[in-house]
Amino acid sequence: MPIAELKTKLKELAHLASTAAVLEWDNEVNVPPLGRDARAEMVAYIAGLRHEKFTAPEFETILLEAESVKKLTSEEQCIVREARRDFDKAKKLPSNFIRELAQVCANSTDAWRQAKQLGNFKIFQPHLEKIVDLKIKEAEYLGYQESPYDALLDNFEPGMTAREVERILGELREFLPGFIQQIKKSHSKIPAMKAKALAEKQIEFGREVVAQLGYDFDAGAFHISEHPFCTSFHPYDVRLTARHKPNDPVMVLYDLIHEAGHGMYGQGLLAEHYGTPLSEPVSFAIDESQSRFWENMIGRSRAFWQYWYPKFQKTFPEPFAKISLNDFYRSLNKVKPGLIRIDADEVTYNLHIMIRFEIEKMLIERQITVAEAPKIWNQKTEQYLGITVPDDGKGILQDIHWADGLFGYFPTYAIGNIYAAQLWAAMRRDIKSLDQKIAKGQFAAIREWLREKIHIHGRMYAPVELIRRATGEVPTSKYLIEYLIDRYRL
Numbered sequence: 243m244p245i246a247e248l249k250t251k252l253k254e255l256a257h258l259a260s261t262a263a264v265l266e267w268d269n270e271v272n273v274p275p276l277g278r279d280a281r282a283e284m285v286a287y288i289a290g291l292r293h294e295k296f297t298a299p300e301f302e303t304i305l306l307e308a309e310s311v312k313k314l315t316s317e318e319q320c321i322v323r324e325a326r327r328d329f330d331k332a333k334k335l336p337s338n339f340i341r342e343l344a345q346v347c348a349n350s351t352d353a354w355r356q357a358k359q360l361g362n363f364k365i366f367q368p369h370l371e372k373i374v375d376l377k378i379k380e381a382e383y384l385g386y387q388e389s390p391y392d393a394l395l396d397n398f399e400p401g402m403t404a405r406e407v408e409r410i411l412g413e414l415r416e417f418l419p420g421f422i423q424q425i426k427k428s429h430s431k432i433p434a435m436k437a438k439a440l441a442e443k444q445i446e447f448g449r450e451v452v453a454q455l456g457y458d459f460d461a462g463a464f465h466i467s468e469h470p471f472c473t474s475f476h477p478y479d480v481r482l483t484a485r486h487k488p489n490d491p492v493m494v495l496y497d498l499i500h501e502a503g504h505g506m507y508g509q510g511l512l513a514e515h516y517g518t519p520l521s522e523p524v525s526f527a528i529d530e531s532q533s534r535f536w537e538n539m540i541g542r543s544r545a546f547w548q549y550w551y552p553k554f555q556k557t558f559p560e561p562f563a564k565i566s567l568n569d570f571y572r573s574l575n576k577v578k579p580g581l582i583r584i585d586a587d588e589v590t591y592n593l594h595i596m597i598r599f600e601i602e603k604m605l606i607e608r609q610i611t612v613a614e615a616p617k618i619w620n621q622k623t624e625q626y627l628g629i630t631v632p633d634d635g636k637g638i639l640q641d642i643h644w645a646d647g648l649f650g651y652f653p654t655y656a657i658g659n660i661y662a663a664q665l666w667a668a669m670r671r672d673i674k675s676l677d678q679k680i681a682k683g684q685f686a687a688i689r690e691w692l693r694e695k696i697h698i699h700g701r702m703y704a705p706v707e708l709i710r711r712a713t714g715e716v717p718t719s720k721y722l723i724e725y726l727i728d729r730y731r732l
């Protein structure tokens with residue numbers, strides 16, 4: 243049976259991918275500093291082995307045989323179609339090109355670190371020039387219809403184009419700067435939250451919260467790491483990590499809720515399909531919509547804190563016993579434009595993404611040179627966020643993505659927010675008295691709705707189609723705008 247054979251092959255490849263993921267997870271959580279280089283070599287070896295097996299003539303023969311089968315179920319069609327998509331992508335890039343890109347990026351991240359620290363773009367500029375050239379070359383290898391940027395975007399958000407991103411983000415860009423001006427005055431009066439809290443207590447509290455939201459600790463685990471992330475080896479083994487800072491009492495909690503959002507998606511993929519595209523997340527933005535949904539729509543809502551705040555006050559009596567729910571809620575949702583994307587609140591965050599999307603698109607379309615990019619960055623920051631960039635370290639050099647060769651990745655963050663708000667609006671139509679349920683600590687219906695509408699489908703539908711089926715509409719920023727108005731007119 244050609245389909246059974248294809249599935250067996252795909253499962254072997256999935257085992258290799260999961261093995262590399264375990265090694266990488268271990269690297270972030272356990273490996274001592276001197277062991278890092280050796281570990282990177284191991285991961286590269288396993289990844290190379292997988293690539294070799296995947297692109298070998300033997301795999302193509304099996305794929306062609308599966309494609310020639312006349313009557314396929316819709317699930318089998320998905321497996322064959324997505325395997326072909328991945329295979330073509332892997333085959334289109336010559337291995338010497340992949341090696342060159344990896345080498346250039348490795349050198350570039352060192353230069354980026356130094357440049358960022360010194361706030362000097364010139365150190366990074368020649369590296370970024372090489373990377374942009376290579377990414378344009380990559381787009382040529384992969385092929386595209388309209389813009390070379392589309393080919394790169396497709397690596398993260400299958401089927402999405404720059405034009406479509408423009409359409410979805412455009413309305414939001416029109417709305418946000420004016421809205422921020424409107425709420426600026428009332429938000430400037432909200433005190434920022436600062437309090438010391440013991441790591442152990444924060445971890446204990448965070449674990450209790452995400453377990454109640456529906457993340458399954460029997461199929462997962464949690465550790466502290468430098469950067470928060472979620473990684474999956476199998477739907478029954480999905481790991482989370484979070485950061486900890488002693489003077490931020492909710493950092494572990496929000497890292498955990500965010501990563502548990504990814505984690506519940508990973509756990510919601512069907513184990514019976516493990517190894518095939520039916521048990522894989524469909525795109526970066528859909529994955530991010532799950533984490534943002536739990537973190538923001540649920541985790542920053544008043545109803546959520548109506549339920550959790552008494553417990554939170556008991557766990558951290560100093561200073562929260564004396565702070566009212568209302569004051570706590572307001573400080574949690576304080577909006578303040580800032581320079582740094584990863585510290586940004588939910589409202590201004592999307593503008594940080596626009597700046598990056600617009601610049602990287604111009605770079606890939608050769609509308610601007612790399613040398614011009616910092617100036618444009620600073621202009622856009624002034625225009626969108628109303629703040630002046632003091633140096634490149636706090637401006638264009640703040641993110642590692644471009645140094646890592648990641649172009650087309652940034653928009654998935656903002657699109658994830660847009661999907662999340664659209665899912666939230668649809669869910670509120672489907673589930674009666676949702677706020678009351680949340681205020682009582684009842685989250686099961688929420689997770690089940692997401693599971694049914696998003697998780698169990700794996701890569702069966704393209705992201706835009708998945709959203710349309712779940713919400714009745716193609717992606718639109720209308721619901722994010724409505725949600726932001728509702729939440730942030732404090």
Ligand code: ZN
Pocket residue numbers: 500504530533
């Ligand atoms: Zn995320």
